Amino acid sequence: MLDVNGITKKHAERFGAEPAVFLAPGRVNLIGEHTDYAGGFVMPAAIDFGTLAAITPRSDGRVVIWSENFNEQVSHQLEGLPKNGGGHWSGYPLGVVKILREAGFAVPPFSLTVQGDVPLGAGLSSSASIEVATALAALSLAGANPEREAIAKLCQRAENVYVGASCGIMDQFIACRGAENHALLLDCRSLEYRLAPIPVNISLVIANTMVKHAIAGGEYGIRRGEVEEGTEILRSHRPEIKLLRDATTKDLERWGAEMPDNVLRRCRHIITENLRTVAAADALAAGNLKRLGDLMAAAHASYRDDFEASCEEADAMVEAAQQLPGLIGARLTGGGFGGCTVNLVHAELAEDFVARLHDTYRATTGIDAEIYRCHASAAAHAV
Ligand code: ADP
Numbered sequence: 001m002l003d004v005n006g007i008t009k010k011h012a013e014r015f016g017a018e019p020a021v022f023l024a025p026g027r028v029n030l031i032g033e034h035t036d037y038a039g040g041f042v043m044p045a046a047i048d049f050g051t052l053a054a055i056t057p058r059s060d061g062r063v064v065i066w067s068e069n070f071n072e073q074v075s076h077q078l079e080g081l082p083k084n085g086g087g088h089w090s091g092y093p094l095g096v097v098k099i100l101r102e103a104g105f106a107v108p109p110f111s112l113t114v115q116g117d118v119p120l121g122a123g124l125s126s127s128a129s130i131e132v133a134t135a136l137a138a139l140s141l142a143g144a145n146p147e148r149e150a151i152a153k154l155c156q157r158a159e160n161v162y163v164g165a166s167c168g169i170m171d172q173f174i175a176c177r178g179a180e181n182h183a184l185l186l187d188c189r190s191l192e193y194r195l196a197p198i199p200v201n202i203s204l205v206i207a208n209t210m211v212k213h214a215i216a217g218g219e220y221g222i223r224r225g226e227v228e229e230g231t232e233i234l235r236s237h238r239p240e241i242k243l244l245r246d247a248t249t250k251d252l253e254r255w256g257a258e259m260p261d262n263v264l265r266r267c268r269h270i271i272t273e274n275l276r277t278v279a280a281a282d283a284l285a286a287g288n289l290k291r292l293g294d295l296m297a298a299a300h301a302s303y304r305d306d307f308e309a310s311c312e313e314a315d316a317m318v319e320a321a322q323q324l325p326g327l328i329g330a331r332l333t334g335g336g337f338g339g340c341t342v343n344l345v346h347a348e349l350a351e352d353f354v355a356r357l358h359d360t361y362r363a364t365t366g367i368d369a370e371i372y373r374c375h376a377s378a379a380a381h382a383v
């Protein structure tokens with residue numbers, strides 16, 4: 001639970017001054033998986049789990065950051081920040097400060113308290129939420145108010161170069177540009193976006209399979225290699241195909257036979273996923289929930305069969321959901337090989353849905369899943 005009064009009070013006690021407080025949300029991706037590095041489309045929503053950042057200036061030249069989650073403090077001279085994150089949680093906020101200063105923002109020395117209720121490392125992007133909350137806090141002290149797109153890019157850069165994680169732009173972008181009761185269709189290449197309304201009587205139910213198979217890291221690199229291999233083959237016929245985003249199902253029909261079977265299937269997932277993701281935004285805009293649910297089911301099947309990035313547990317969670325009353329659509333969300341499924345559920349049936357999903361999943365797998373009921377929330381803001 002986020003507690004604005006609590007963090008304000010604790011910050012004041014610890015650092016002796018009343019802070020300004022900022023909130024940035026976590027997110028769930030409704031559809032559009034592994035399309036980001038192909039220059040394609042994703043459609044996340046900000047959720048009502050997030051990170052609070054409370055900030056006050058200091059006069060001793062230091063940056064002092066306390067994390068309520070880790071019960072730990074770090075302290076550095078602002079002019080002598082470590083070269084990189086060093087695998088420590090503080091790399092996320094320190095990276096943001098370093099990148100903001102390199103970009104010319106006059107962030108002064110400060111004390112910062114962070115507290116989040118996004119489950120860490122569960123694929124709901126606690127990392128972007130701590131980055132964006134820190135950025136808003138630091139920028140407020142610098143007296144700067146850049147475009148939200150610029151903030152998202154700077155935070156992504158902090159995670160890429162300072163933390164050393166090769167994430168795309170989706171997480172930071174949705175934290176910066178999400179909107180209450182809306183999903184956001186993002187073109188990962190141009191960063192053009194449009195909001196698509198999620199009816200208020202729909203719950204986002206996020207079900208954590210509680211597994212993350214160890215192959216996930218290695219397979220990610222393998223998938224990217226396969227996608228690049230397929231893109232090159234198509235590009236040899238149509239040089240205007242810069243990224244797989246530019247290719248069509250027609251291209252695949254004509255030249256897919258030149259690809260090894262696994263490469264063909266990876267490319268087919270991405271090309272069809274881009275179509276499904278745009279279609280899903282259109283379905284939301286038209287209020288066509290049946291169509292949205294069908295697209296989510298097709299996306300899961302493609303992720304499972306063509307991209308081979310699902311796992312037994314995630315399939316069990318999706319299949320269990322598909323038997324339950326109230327479900328609109330379910331699929332595995334995130335990088336794959338475990339993590340969370342996302343379920344769109346009629347709100348009046350959501351409580352029962354959660355209980356039954358939990359029980360069915362336990363009966364099938366023996367695992368006690370954590371299941372969260374969320375709704376699409378606002379972008380990062382001052383509180
Ligand atoms: P995800 O973004 O899916 O939650 P990541 O591995 O990308 O997973 O980021 C999780 C990491 O972000 C945590 O292990 C921690 O280092 C950092 N982090 C997120 N929230 C906080 C917080 N409130 N306090 C300190 N570190 C945090």
Ligand code: MG
Binds near residue numbers: 127128
């Ligand atoms: Mg992350």
